[in-house]
Amino acid sequence: MATTLINTKIQDFKVQAYHKNEFKTVTQDDLKGKWSVLFFYPADFTFVCPTELGDMADSYETFKKLAVEIYSVSTDTHFVHKAWHDASETIKKIQYPMLADPTGVLTRAFGVHIEEEGLAYRGTFLINPEGEIKISEIHDNGIGRDASELIRKIQAAQFVATHKGEVCPAKWQPGEATLKPGLDLVGKI
Numbered sequence: 001m002a003t004t005l006i007n008t009k010i011q012d013f014k015v016q017a018y019h020k021n022e023f024k025t026v027t028q029d030d031l032k033g034k035w036s037v038l039f040f041y042p043a044d045f046t047f048v049c050p051t052e053l054g055d056m057a058d059s060y061e062t063f064k065k066l067a068v069e070i071y072s073v074s075t076d077t078h079f080v081h082k083a084w085h086d087a088s089e090t091i092k093k094i095q096y097p098m099l100a101d102p103t104g105v106l107t108r109a110f111g112v113h114i115e116e117e118g119l120a121y122r123g124t125f126l127i128n129p130e131g132e133i134k135i136s137e138i139h140d141n142g143i144g145r146d147a148s149e150l151i152r153k154i155q156a157a158q159f160v161a162t163h164k165g166e167v168c169p170a171k172w173q174p175g176e177a178t179l180k181p182g183l184d185l186v187g188k189i
């Protein structure tokens with residue numbers, strides 16, 4: 001029986017990253033005090049992956065306005081991330097850190113590691129400033145993700161975090177009505 005990662009603290013980690021033409025070390029401490037998305041994907045130089053990472057790059061300014069940092073993660077090395085960045089026009093657009101997880105420490109910690117392939121499933125995790133996982137989604141590798149769907153979910157998570165006692169209904173958008181759970185709503189929605 002699987003257990004959920006929702007509301008658990010992220011585990012300590014230390015990985016290499018390619019970011020803005022530099023190699024750097026990223027740890028769990030880099031995520032503290034801000035909203036962060038870990039965006040796992042199978043591998044560099046593949047097919048669906050560049051469409052997803054390009055979509056995230058195209059939406060990066062929106063994420064930044066929401067005070068969210070994006071971290072893409074695959075089991076490739078930081079050297080491969082740089083080579084992919086240099087070779088692909090789509091990947092050249094990326095302004096967020098590309099984390100390297102060749103030993104699978106992060107993919108295993110987040111439950112997305114495919115042991116027999118040494119790759120990751122498409123996993124998306126939103127982490128709040130306290131280091132707690134608030135969104136956990138894992139897709140089969142044939143199913144690409146959409147940054148705009150993630151942005152709406154982040155907006156809902158941030159709203160709920162700052163408005164205790166309120167929840168966001170399906171398709172909620174910023175500025176729309178929320179719900180205050182209580183006995184008076186039971187059977188009325």
